[in-house]
Amino acid sequence: MRQLLLNKAINLFKSETTQVGVLLMFAGTAGSFLNFAYHFVIGRMLGPADYAALVALISVLATVSAPMGVSQALLSDVTARLLVLDGKGQIRQFLRRFVGALGLLAIVVMGAIALASGQISQFMNLTSRAPVFVLALTLGPALILPALSGSLQGWQDFQGMSIAGLIGPVMRLTAGAGLVWLGFGVSGALGGFLVSGLVVAGFTAFLLARRLIDVPPQPSAVTLKELIQFSLQVALATLAFAALTNTDVVFARHFFPAEQAGHYSAAATLGKIVLFLPGPVATLMFPKASARHAAGASRTSML
Numbered sequence: 001m002r003q004l005l006l007n008k009a010i011n012l013f014k015s016e017t018t019q020v021g022v023l024l025m026f027a028g029t030a031g032s033f034l035n036f037a038y039h040f041v042i043g044r045m046l047g048p049a050d051y052a053a054l055v056a057l058i059s060v061l062a063t064v065s066a067p068m069g070v071s072q073a074l075l076s077d078v079t080a081r082l083l084v085l086d087g088k089g090q091i092r093q094f095l096r097r098f099v100g101a102l103g104l105l106a107i108v109v110m111g112a113i114a115l116a117s118g119q120i121s122q123f124m125n126l127t128s129r130a131p132v133f134v135l136a137l138t139l140g141p142a143l144i145l146p147a148l149s150g151s152l153q154g155w156q157d158f159q160g161m162s163i164a165g166l167i168g169p170v171m172r173l174t175a176g177a178g179l180v181w182l183g184f185g186v187s188g189a190l191g192g193f194l195v196s197g198l199v200v201a202g203f204t205a206f207l208l209a210r211r212l213i214d215v216p217p218q219p220s221a222v223t224l225k226e227l228i229q230f231s232l233q234v235a236l237a238t239l240a241f242a243a244l245t246n247t248d249v250v251f252a253r254h255f256f257p258a259e260q261a262g263h264y265s266a267a268a269t270l271g272k273i274v275l276f277l278p279g280p281v282a283t284l285m286f287p288k289a290s291a292r293h294a295a296g297a298s299r300t301s302m303l
Helices: 002-014 016-046 048-084 088-115 117-123 130-154 158-212 224-255 258-276 279-294
Strands: none
Touching: 016 048, 016 158, 048 088, 048 130, 048 158, 048 224, 088 117, 088 130, 088 158, 117 130, 130 158, 224 258
16 A cells, blocks of 8 residues: 555656646746845835835735736746647737737836826825836836746747746846945835836746747637636736735825834735745646647536
């Protein structure tokens, strides 16, 4: 009996799914540690008052970009299904148009945030509009990156996703700390998000380009009705989760004294880490389930 259980355990760890799961779990854990290191280092460099302002701005960034979780799930599902149906040309066409539309949306959102910088800075009790302008710039890659990551997820390139998942926090920490050290304060700390977003988006686009550059584009078979139905469901769930986990620090910054808001922001950031630990499981299973559905196979056995 013991030998049977041992053999099953060995076979389990030899499976590709388990190995990929361990890789994603390692990358996710390392990324969470680096994110914590970012907040710890930047918090010590800025002090409680400025750190509270930074966390409030990060919460706005997370809430505004949260609906883009729809694009990641959508591109992952579409890419996985079209790969089963040998539709690489359709993937290229769909991805190009979708990212182009997101680029236009990003310009509109960035412009709106910049125009409202005075009101936003006043509501958050900021002494300068500069951090809000940096926030507006950061939203550009933040709105486009999920679509690129989703397509990479649909390809089941989990190694590339793991590397990207490590590059982002490393760049955020080094760039953010460096800019704060140079004297840019809250704007510099938030600039770490801008730098990491641009680098990761470029890296992810490169990985996708290697797969699609020689593939001629073809009209996509995905219907508008399918896109709307899928998007509405994911958008509602994603936005609700983002609002639940981010709006508290924004109101804390508005209503609490600066130092108290800083202490609350630090505690809230630490408390939210556990919420993202199951993420690698969903990252691994979602495109596999979509591919099985497209192939007409049962998805129940995956559980």
